[in-house]
Amino acid sequence: MQQLPLPTLYGAEWCPDCRRAKDYLNANGIAYTYVDVDLDISATRLVERINNGKRIIPTITHLDKNYSNPDNPTLADLFGINEGAVVRLYGADWCPDCRRAKRHLQDNDVRFELVDVETNDWAAEEVERINKGKRIIPTIVINGEPHTNPDNQKLNELLKLNVEREQRVYDSIIIGGGAAGLTTSIYAQRDRFDTLILEKKSIGGNAFLTEKIENYPGFVSISGPDLMERMEQQATTYGATIKTGVEVTDFVRTGNHFVLNTTAGVFKGRSIVLATGSTYRRLNIPGEDELIGSGVHFCATCDGAFYRDREVIVIGGGNSALEEGIFLTNFTTKVKFVHRSPEFKADAIYTDKLSMMGDRVELHLDRTPVAFEMDDSGSFRGIRVRNNATEEETIIEADGAFVFIGQTPNTQSFKGLVKLDDRGFIATTGLANTSESGIFAAGDVRQNAIAQVAAATGEGVLASYGVREYLKGLV
Numbered sequence: 001m002q003q004l005p006l007p008t009l010y011g012a013e014w015c016p017d018c019r020r021a022k023d024y025l026n027a028n029g030i031a032y033t034y035v036d037v038d039l040d041i042s043a044t045r046l047v048e049r050i051n052n053g054k055r056i057i058p059t060i061t062h063l064d065k066n067y068s069n070p071d072n073p074t075l076a077d078l079f080g081i082n083e084g085a086v087v088r089l090y091g092a093d094w095c096p097d098c099r100r101a102k103r104h105l106q107d108n109d110v111r112f113e114l115v116d117v118e119t120n121d122w123a124a125e126e127v128e129r130i131n132k133g134k135r136i137i138p139t140i141v142i143n144g145e146p147h148t149n150p151d152n153q154k155l156n157e158l159l160k161l162n163v164e165r166e167q168r169v170y171d172s173i174i175i176g177g178g179a180a181g182l183t184t185s186i187y188a189q190r191d192r193f194d195t196l197i198l199e200k201k202s203i204g205g206n207a208f209l210t211e212k213i214e215n216y217p218g219f220v221s222i223s224g225p226d227l228m229e230r231m232e233q234q235a236t237t238y239g240a241t242i243k244t245g246v247e248v249t250d251f252v253r254t255g256n257h258f259v260l261n262t263t264a265g266v267f268k269g270r271s272i273v274l275a276t277g278s279t280y281r282r283l284n285i286p287g288e289d290e291l292i293g294s295g296v297h298f299c300a301t302c303d304g305a306f307y308r309d310r311e312v313i314v315i316g317g318g319n320s321a322l323e324e325g326i327f328l329t330n331f332t333t334k335v336k337f338v339h340r341s342p343e344f345k346a347d348a349i350y351t352d353k354l355s356m357m358g359d360r361v362e363l364h365l366d367r368t369p370v371a372f373e374m375d376d377s378g379s380f381r382g383i384r385v386r387n388n389a390t391e392e393e394t395i396i397e398a399d400g401a402f403v404f405i406g407q408t409p410n411t412q413s414f415k416g417l418v419k420l421d422d423r424g425f426i427a428t429t430g431l432a433n434t435s436e437s438g439i440f441a442a443g444d445v446r447q448n449a450i451a452q453v454a455a456a457t458g459e460g461v462l463a464s465y466g467v468r469e470y471l472k473g474l475v
Contacts, residue, residue: 097201198243
């Protein structure tokens with residue numbers, strides 16, 4: 001395993017700024033390698049090359065970047081030095097929870113050192129070491145103590161951040177920051193209604209986790225993150241307030257407004273839009289719980305890059321399974337599809353693409369997953385499947401597996417507050433009205449919703465009209 005690289009400080013004993021930089025790093029517990037340029041001619045030459053022929057000290061090199069005579073605020077930004085806390089965040093650009101954590105830290109003026117696990121092999125190894133073999137990001141180290149994907153409330157506790165009660169009353173509070181929630185906000189803001197979006201994780205929902213969207217009107221092809229970032233920018237341009245990493249624990253009606261209790265304090269709104277979307281359904285077979293995050297995954301965009309030049313299994317036969325599986329071929333040597341029916345349920349555009357993938361894919365149809373298998377060390381080995389025709393069980397081996405078998409609505413917090421159907425989806429009528437006046441629902445969380453981004457945006461428009469009619473009727 002690679003050692004965590006230390007920054008190198010090139011300086012000299014007679015240099016006041018070198019002493020200042022060393023004192024600051026020492027005082028904050030930042031380890032570094034010191035090289036005296038007066039004693040090492042090669043170090044002198046390196047400093048000159050870095051500074052275009054000038055001998056500027058201190059010069060600090062860290063993670064392939066150079067810093068010439070950085071002042072203390074620059075050092076604080078570089079190494080995540082705050083009053084009482086030194087913060088390092090291991091993450092990646094494609095990781096939604098990393099975006100959420102970074103945004104929360106930035107919103108609260110917390111400095112942090114950002115280390116990309118994609119571009120630094122040692123960082124990926126360190127994440128696995130911290131998480132006992134699991135590749136979980138963000139992993140945030142605070143004063144040397146690692147924390148695996150802490151939510152915003154946990155970060156508040158660890159960093160002693162103050163969360164004050166907000167007295168402002170919004171026209172509408174939208175719970176969920178996916179396509180439906182963002183569209184609702186865009187239309188409501190255009191109607192001059194003041195909206196607040198509360199998102200438990202990060203903006204974009206499941207669409208943000210989709211590598212490529214080819215059926216959204218106006219775009220032959222666009223990445224999920226790009227589309228969601230454009231929607232977010234449009235919402236904020238019109239004046240929406242967005243808070244991520246905020247979970248709503250419950251809400252009550254008080255007169256003509258609602259009071260929402262959340263992990264970030266209390267918020268008030270005259271109406272509520274439930275747009276919490278859905279989460280990936282699990283197989284609930286032996287070995288799944290033990291291997292989630294270290295062999296079993298539910299998001300190709302999030303975890304596919306960990307399987308470069310390796311073999312993976314994709315479980316499922318719908319559009320998502322084939323779309324994400326085809327995406328995984330960009331990283332892997334082979335993708336093995338497992339589906340319980342003799343034929344895929346996906347649209348022809350996906351099955352046609354699959355037929356052109358050649359030996360990069362392998363099909364195991366009419367097979368029912370029975371259990372995830374581990375090797376003697378407890379690492380992922382493969383999946384045991386049952387042949388539905390012969391009842392014979394075999395093991396399909398690979399380096400990891402991705403499960404795409406549908407989604408479950410995120411409505412657990414709304415039981416007893418609005419009417420749900422037998423599967424947990426929110427029942428609606430008219431302009432996205434729920435069973436409770438002033439509460440609306442849009443997107444994948446709604447009964448009979450079409451799980452497509454374009455459909456979710458349309459439902460957001462519908463919900464915004466419902467909000468408008470409701471607010472106009474209030475005294």
